[in-house]
Amino acid sequence: MENSDKSPITNEQRLALAAKLDKELDDFIDSLEKRPYTEGWPEDRWQEEMEKHPFFMKKLPEAGEELNPLMEGLQQLKYDPNENTPEELANAYKEDGNFNFKHKNYRLAIIAYTEGLKIKCGNPNIDATLLNNRSAANYFLKNYRSALIDSEWALKYKPDYDKALIRAAYCCFEIKQYEKAIHYCDIILKKNFDTQTTELRCKCVRGRKELERNARKQKKVDEEKTTKEVALLGRILNSGINLDSAKLENLKPQVPELADHMVHLNEDKLVWPVIFTYPEYRVMDFIQEFQDDDCFYMHLERIFEVAADWDIDKKYVVKDVQVYFEGRDNQIYPVHADQTLGAVLMNRGYVLKAGTPSFIIFVRNSVAESSFLKHRS
Amino acid sequence: MENVIKDLITLISNDSRPDLRILTLNNILSFSGTTDGLKLITQQDLIDKIITLLSNKERAIKKTSALILVNISAYPDGSRSLLTNADAFTKILIESILDPNSEIADSSCMILSNLTRTSEHLEEIDVRQILTVFVKTNYNTKGQNLYYLGPVLSNLSQSSVVRKQILDKSENMFMKILPFVEFKDSVVKRGGVVGAIRNCCFETEYHDWLLNADIDILPRLLLPLAGNEEFDDVENDKLPLDLQYLPSDKERESDPDIRCMLLEAITQLCTLRRNRKLIRDQNTYIILRELHKWEKDRKALLACENLVDILIRTEEEIGRDNLQDTDIPEDLVTKFEQMDRDFLHDS
Structure with a gap:
């Protein structure tokens, strides 16, 4: 006990005392044996260690991860088959799953419920709950098929399980199995009427109708396409054109520039994609739509209206060019610019290849032309 | 005459002679096929006896008796006789239907x-x-x-x-x-x-329920009236889903009376303004337009026109919510009925 009447120490005295005490402590510490502290967490990894400690960990260990010994001990208390009955174990896993479920850790919840099911505790109520809960977790992860399988499995254990019935209905709706969804809705509605299920049922009926409508629409589109194709092929075959293949799929142009312009009908006229080649410069022109009653003149005029980049000498003008085709016998035949495409294609010597008529163009009486013709004959 | 009936009753009551019983019943059955015969056998005692035979063990007796009663019931006087003890008789019939x-x-x-x-x-x-x-x-x-x-x-x-x-x-x-x-x-x-x-559909207070998404009666009534006509995408999209893109082999209801009743049902559903709007919005008109081009039956044609008349008018022209609120003077009713009859006979 201090004397109350003792005069208080002055500031100088207090500082001197503090300095003295500090000195004594430093001396004491310095006198201690120097020994490194080894049992603690190393400074560079303390956070990692802390997270492993079951008291501080922020997330649960992943399946298969090595466990902290303390954690392992705790787990064994909770999950050891020697310490617990199968029902207790299954319930423990269920609680574990529910905890994760509440924290929206659906994947971990699924692992826990699965562990619980592996125990095969033999109590249909517990198994039904585990399955139903796993179904719910799967549902939230949008694994609707797995969720459906689980809820249906739960219903095998417990046929009047409302939650499982409702989820089964919603899963079926999500995966567009409307017939089955309606079946589940009807079971639910038979037990008790609720507006949500009625709404779901309505949505399913509508979904089913939409599927049916889409199938009808698709069928119509397909039929229309087939009819068109048959008409087109019939028209081509009737026109007396020699084809290398009388199959529609072989009439699709091979060159990408014309791929979207396969032969088609405009009223009763055939419209062809056509290639003009210029061997002199090794270039080509692609004409997307060349109707069979168009004459060559028309298209040549349009093409040569402005000289192409490659036509350096500006020689290619309509009045000076000559069109040829290569016949069945590999001979070269001239085409008059006044002729229509249809007339040329009907020529006995002409064979239409890959659905794309092609023609060769030279400047009349040019060196290139004569060397080409000489080379061919 | 009374004696004949009495004899018949005795014959069909004789448990020991099933052969005679069947023979007699077959005779009565052939009587019941003609109006004169029906007049003869429509006697309360006889009918009551035949009713009891419906529960007979013998298959042939049961069946023949039932057939006789079918014929009798088709005849107004016979129907009346059968209904003298309506409660008991309908009970027998219902039991047989439910079994x-x-x-x-x-x-x-x-x-x-x-x-x-x-x-x-x-x-x-x-x-x-x-x-x-x-x-x-x-x-x-x-x-x-x-x-x-x-x-x-x-x-x-x-x-x-x-x-x-x-x-x-x-x-x-x-x-x-x-x-x-x-x-x-x-x-x-x-x-x-x-x-x-x-x-x-005459129960107006159920119209909203019948037309809502739950029952969705309109497509059910329209589908049998729709043929295989093709509509463009815009027209199709306005139709109820069940009527969109119908296949090329879609056939209309073959019975004109049924077509008529379907049209009358939709007409009834047009009683209230909000429901007329709903029926118009589902493109009902184009189904009726195509039906009208195709329809040969005068009665169905009239029913179709009556419905179209309501649908093509605007609400301003109709000018009231409930169509049944209209009071039509008696003389006009007679006149309209005569016009309908003229339409039906004018082919």
């Missing part, structure tokens, strides 16, 4: 449909029992198809009380009878159910 092993269920349905043609005794029959059997195909195990429950249902629905039972929301029976609008196996059953639905 999955009954061999006279079809005859019972026919008798019942004949007896319910008039608007009497309709409410004494429990329509819910009829409905549960009606919605099941192959209910009877003895090859009785029960198609005549259709007309029974249609007849019973002449009563507003019965209609409200059919429309009962908690029982959900209305939803279950709707698919029979498309019942291909029997025009009798199909016609019956369409008749019942048409009658139910």
Whole structure:
């Protein structure tokens, strides 16, 4: 006990005392044996260690991860088959799953419920709950098929399980199995009427109708396409054109520039994609739509209206060019610019290849032309 | 004459001579095929005796008796005699219809449909029992198809009380009878159910419910009226889903009376403004337009025009919410009826 009447120490005295005490402590510490502290967490990894400690960990260990010994001990208390009955174990896993479920850790919840099911505790109520809960977790992860399988499995254990019935209905709706969804809705509605299920049922009926409508629409589109194709092929075959293949799929142009312009009908006229080649410069022109009653003149005029980049000498003008085709016998035949495409294609010597008529163009009486013709004959 | 009846009763009452019994019953059956014969055998004592034979063990006796009663019930006086003890007799008929092993269920349905043609005794029959059997195909195990429950249902629905039972929301029976609008196996059953639905459409306070998404009656009524006509995408999109892109082999309802009743049902549903709007919005008009081009039956044509008249008018032109609120002077009613008759005969 201090004397109350003792005069208080002055500031100088207090500082001197503090300095003295500090000195004594430093001396004491310095006198201690120097020994490194080894049992603690190393400074560079303390956070990692802390997270492993079951008291501080922020997330649960992943399946298969090595466990902290303390954690392992705790787990064994909770999950050891020697310490617990199968029902207790299954319930423990269920609680574990529910905890994760509440924290929206659906994947971990699924692992826990699965562990619980592996125990095969033999109590249909517990198994039904585990399955139903796993179904719910799967549902939230949008694994609707797995969720459906689980809820249906739960219903095998417990046929009047409302939650499982409702989820089964919603899963079926999500995966567009409307017939089955309606079946589940009807079971639910038979037990008790609720507006949500009625709404779901309505949505399913509508979904089913939409599927049916889409199938009808698709069928119509397909039929229309087939009819068109048959008409087109019939028209081509009737026109007396020699084809290398009388199959529609072989009439699709091979060159990408014309791929979207396969032969088609405009009223009763055939419209062809056509290639003009210029061997002199090794270039080509692609004409997307060349109707069979168009004459060559028309298209040549349009093409040569402005000289192409490659036509350096500006020689290619309509009045000076000559069109040829290569016949069945590999001979070269001239085409008059006044002729229509249809007339040329009907020529006995002409064979239409890959659905794309092609023609060769030279400047009349040019060196290139004569060397080409000489080379061919 | 009385002696003849007495003799007949004695003959068919004789348990020890089944051969004579059947012979006599067959004779009565052939009598019942003609109007004169019917007059002769429509005697209360005889009819009562034949009714008791419906529960006879002998198959042939049971069946022949039932057939005789079918003929008698088709005859107004006979029908009246059968109904002198209506309660007991309808009970026998209903029991036979509800019994999955009954061999006279079809005859019972026919008798019942004949007896319910008039608007009497309709409410004494429990329509819910009829409905549960009606919605099941192959209910009877003895090859009785029960198609005549259709007309029974249609007849019973002449009563507003019965209609409200059919429309009962908690029982959900209305939803279950709707698919029979498309019942291909029997025009009798199909016609019956369409008749019942048409009658139910007279209950205006149920219109909103009938047209909402739950029951969605409009496409059900329109589908049989639609043919295989093609519409463009815009027109298709405005139609109910069930009527969009119908296949090229889609056929219309073949029976003109059924087409007529379908049109009348939709016309009834047009009673209130909001429902007229709903029916217009579902592009009902183009279905009717195509039906009108195709229709040959004058009565159906008239029904179609009546409905189109309502749909093509704007609400400003109609000028009121409930079409049934209109008071039409008696002389005009007579005039309109005469116009309809003229239309029907003018072909």
